[in-house]
Amino acid sequence: MLNSAALLLAAATAVSGAAISASVEYTATQTASIAVAAATAKTSSPTSNVKGKAFDRLAIIWLENTDFTLAANDPNLAYLATKGIKLTNNFGVTHPSEPNYAAAIGGDYFGMNNDNLNFINNNISTVIDLLEGAGISWGEYQEDMPYSGFEGFSYLNQETQANDYVRKHNPAILYDHNTKSLDRLSQIKNLTMFYEDLAAGTLPQWMFITPNMTSDGHDTSVTVAGAWTRNFVEPLLTDERFMQNTLVLITFDENASYSIQNQVLGILLGDAVPSELVGTSDDNFYNHYSEIATVQANWGLPTLGRWDVGANVYQMVASKTGDSLRTYNADNLAKHFYNLSYDGVFNSAPYFPVYPKPNLCLEHNGREVAKSVYSTWAGNKNPSYYLDTIEVNDGLNPPYLYGFK
Numbered sequence: 405m406l407n408s409a410a411l412l413l414a415a416a417t418a419v420s421g422a423a424i425s426a427s428v429e430y431t432a433t434q435t436a437s438i439a440v441a442a443a444t445a446k447t448s449s450p451t452s453n454v455k456g457k458a459f460d461r462l463a464i465i466w467l468e469n470t471d472f473t474l475a476a477n478d479p480n481l482a483y484l485a486t487k488g489i490k491l492t493n494n495f496g497v498t499h500p501s502e503p504n505y506a507a508a509i510g511g512d513y514f515g516m517n518n519d520n521l522n523f524i525n526n527n528i529s530t531v532i533d534l535l536e537g538a539g540i541s542w543g544e545y546q547e548d549m550p551y552s553g554f555e556g557f558s559y560l561n562q563e564t565q566a567n568d569y570v571r572k573h574n575p576a577i578l579y580d581h582n583t584k585s586l587d588r589l590s591q592i593k594n595l596t597m598f599y600e601d602l603a604a605g606t607l608p609q610w611m612f613i614t615p616n617m618t619s620d621g622h623d624t625s626v627t628v629a630g631a632w633t634r635n636f637v638e639p640l641l642t643d644e645r646f647m648q649n650t651l652v653l654i655t656f657d658e659n660a661s662y663s664i665q666n667q668v669l670g671i672l673l674g675d676a677v678p679s680e681l682v683g684t685s686d687d688n689f690y691n692h693y694s695e696i697a698t699v700q701a702n703w704g705l706p707t708l709g710r711w712d713v714g715a716n717v718y719q720m721v722a723s724k725t726g727d728s729l730r731t732y733n734a735d736n737l738a739k740h741f742y743n744l745s746y747d748g749v750f751n752s753a754p755y756f757p758v759y760p761k762p763n764l765c766l767e768h769n770g771r772e773v774a775k776s777v778y779s780t781w782a783g784n785k786n787p788s789y790y791l792d793t794i795e796v797n798d799g800l801n802p803p804y805l806y807g808f809k
């Protein structure tokens with residue numbers, strides 16, 4: 405993590421420039437100004453009830469930096485896997501953390517190979533735009549974020565000064581298209597608000613949950629992360645306020661060993677999992693783009709025209725949406741480690757710092773590129789590298805023009 409004082413200074417100026425309609429209160433970093441901001445920050449919890457083909461609610465929980473085998477053998481995570489479906493061939497898309505979080509909602513990491521204070525341009529859409537376009541409510545729950553919409557780089561535990569909340573693990577906040585909207589900022593909340601929303605019956609249909617740097621294993625171990633996760637999820641499994649045809653995904657941003665393939669554990673559970681699949685494994689190839697494709701398939705949403713288009717949809721969902729599952733060519737997979745980013749705008753030393761154009765021609769199982777994406781990008785001349793495939797590029801196998809030096 406490159407959180408130098410210089411970066412924090414950059415934060416203060418860069419954030420206020422980018423946050424167009426949001427007031428500078430959201431960028432406060434001093435303890436006292438954070439307290440003032442917290443008292444006035446807008447929080448909102450829009451709800452909706454748009455029926456999905458396989459689930460009506462999705463909760464995605466991300467833990468940190470653990471190799472597949474280690475995670476699968478953690479007793480608490482192994483226990484949770486017995487309550488649902490274990491994904492045994494599920495991959496991160498690169499290293500380190502932040503580009504994986506960015507990719508999981510935006511369909512690419514745009515060359516990012518660092519955990520810096522990166523601002524993804526306002527003209528880049530995410531799954532949040534697709535959800536809103538269909539009237540599907542969404543929210544994030546970031547443990548120990550000091551208040552809804554906080555845009556700072558990090559927030560320490562005020563008593564122990566330990567790492568606590570970090571921006572790099574908050575996917576929505578990385579995208580200017582979200583932070584320029586006060587309404588969207590108000591839906592990027594902390595875990596206290598999760599329990600308030602649960603009690604009030606105001607949980608959204610799509611939610612992304614990030615535990616703090618202790619709870620998610622980042623500064624601790626998979627033992628702590630597994631215990632936290634079981635403690636959080638197990639009571640919800642029998643909570644009717646939460647389980648309303650709900651699918652839960654528990655996964656990790658990345659593997660810890662950079663020299664081997666970036667395979668991470670995934671567990672699907674919840675009352676949306678058909679009972680005959682409880683306690684089974686799904687060996688199909690998935691990666692973080694499957695988290696977007698599954699949402700698109702479930703609710704019949706259009707696509708972002710990026711790596712989301714070709715990603716495999718989780719089989720329990722695909723069997724209801726008519727999506728076919730693809731097999732990754734074994735020789736090709738053997739060459740992909742997903743341990744290094746290809747070049748692009750957010751590379752630490754970019755050679756070709758250009759935002760690739762979405763591939764506006766792609767159509768997958770009847771899903772076309774979203775009209776809003778199409779109208780933004782139709783006249784743009786930037787190159788595009790996206791194909792309708794699960795075999796996406798990595799730094800060792802970069803897209804044309806975006807080779808890693």
Ligand SMILES: *[C@@H]1O[C@H](CO)[C@@H](O)[C@H](O)[C@H]1NC(C)=O
Pocket residue numbers: 442445446447548549550551552593594595596597
């Ligand atoms: C969580 O966010 C709410 C809403 O902004 C804020 O009032 C509250 O103090 C925060 N809770 C914690 C524990 O930081």
Ligand SMILES: *[C@@H]1O[C@H](CO)[C@@H](O)[C@H](O)[C@H]1NC(C)=O
Pocket residue numbers: 547548561566567568616617618619632
């Ligand atoms: C993270 O959250 C847990 C509770 O989930 C809490 O016990 C712990 O103190 C928090 N970590 C920090 C650094 O505040």
Ligand SMILES: *[C@@H]1O[C@H](CO)[C@@H](O)[C@H](O)[C@H]1NC(C)=O
Pocket residue numbers: 662663664741743744
């Ligand atoms: C990625 O994995 C390959 C194969 O093990 C290795 O040669 C390369 O050094 C790794 N890259 C990084 C950044 O760890």
Ligand SMILES: *[C@@H]1O[C@H](CO)[C@@H](O)[C@H](O)[C@H]1NC(C)=O
Pocket residue numbers: 525527758759780781784786
């Ligand atoms: C989006 O913004 C980037 C950065 O300014 C620019 O390179 C790209 O051409 C823009 N795309 C569109 C469609 O305006």
Ligand SMILES: CC(=O)N[C@H]1CO[C@H](CO)[C@@H](O)[C@@H]1O
Pocket residue numbers: 471472473474659660661664665666667668
């Ligand atoms: C150290 C370790 O266990 N790393 C895991 C990372 O993921 C690969 C699969 O691609 C596993 O084989 C490794 O065990």
